Amino acid sequence: MLVQRDLQKQYTKFRLGYLWTIIEPLGMSMVLWFVFTMLLGPRKLGLQPYLLFLSIAILPWWWFTKGIAQSAQVFQKNKNQLRISTLPTELWVLRVLIVTMMEFILSLPVIGLAMLITRTLPGPLIVLYPLGVVVQFMLMYGLALTISSWSVVVPDLARIVRIAMRAMFYLTPVLYAMSNIPERIRPFAALNPVVAPIGLYRIGFWPQEHESATHYAISFALCAIIVVVGIVVFRKLEPRILKEA
């Protein structure tokens, strides 16, 4: 409803730069692809074709970082609006997530391009892709609620989150595949909730990856827990958020 209104405004700003939403991730994928295939030589990192493998995970990853980083500051930024708002406070968080999600969806043609360049077509399991989007959205909702409300109490959190995000980038199978992780620590890697949506994104192209299904399941369960935690934390801290407004 009103989120749409907000969205529209975000849009007018960024319609000019729509091309950028494509160029940026494409460029990034290219660079990483170059580094990891050409420079480092054909190690067994990730799955082939690597360019596609990368871009399919890196787009949602960007959505993830942007959404979470922005939600850490959302109540600071919208203070004046929040002060008179009689709408549910969660809307502000949702707004950030939806806007960043739209950006993500608009950048999807990059994957099409990567498919074209590498001449790869997905298998039937690509139908799980939208499910990945849903799972990721839920996960982000839980995380964003927790982080946005906590950062009202601890303003430093926004910075910590940014650093944590960078660390997570390397801890998450974005540049590599679950199967690249040594067998022993794979269950620990599955404790990373972002693994679940990324697995769902990739399974359409690399169905052999579902040998890691149990790991995805663990990660998926974690997503669910995070959503619940997010809602509980947010409920508790809502009065605080309003006070700071």
Add this chain to the structure above:
Amino acid sequence: MARVRLTPELESVVAFDHAGVRLPVRQRRRGAGRRDKLRRMAGEVTREEVWNLRDASFELAEGEALAIVGYPESGRDPLLRLAAGTLVPDEGTVRRRTPVIPVIGVGRALARTYTVRQNIYLVGGLLGMTPEVVAERLPRIVKDAGLEGMADKYLGDTPGRVRGPLAWNIAMATEGRAFAISEAMVVGDPAYQERCWKVIEAKRDEGVSFLVTSDKDPQLLRFCSRALLLDDDRVIADTTVEEALKGLHALPRHKHHTGFVAEELADEDDDELL
């Protein structure tokens, strides 16, 4: 699903039951002094919370206009915000039968980088109007705010003096059954102010309820039928407007409050920085 929960079976429009709220001290340090500015620039924040309102109990009846009388720091604004539900009490309860429209700080929610039209949707939406309703009432809001022909201009491009009226008229267009008004919202030339008071008088006579704070005694005397006198974060009298104003003027003015001490202490360590 609004954040502000309603109690439809409530007999009065708004009911405070021993309600109180603590706010971060920072809230009170919006000073314009050099130190305040420096402190804001440094992003310095006090995490300490102090009581801004305690043990407030009263009921607002339908069609009643209740004046909240007190000095600016007496807890007037938190009381209005509690009534509107934009603050949640730390003690006691605040219940309301209908949404209470907060007409306090609405102007600050306006965004210069949005057009007038977008602002009306934004703020109207925050105050609970659906986009359809806003669309329908938009022409009137624009006209009443004296912004005809400027609806698609960026707010930053319009004269500053229209912002108050714009905020006010958006709030009035909600057609709420109850309002929490800070009189600082009624700005503009006397003729315009007079129109504003006429509008809310008409609403009051239709059974709309009001909570009003004001530093202008004549307006309160004219508009309100009852008054709460606040001092030191507490309701010290629930009486007629005349009596409350008399009580207010009898209060020693220098007696500000607890926040004051905190501020002075903070100033000391501020000096070390300089």
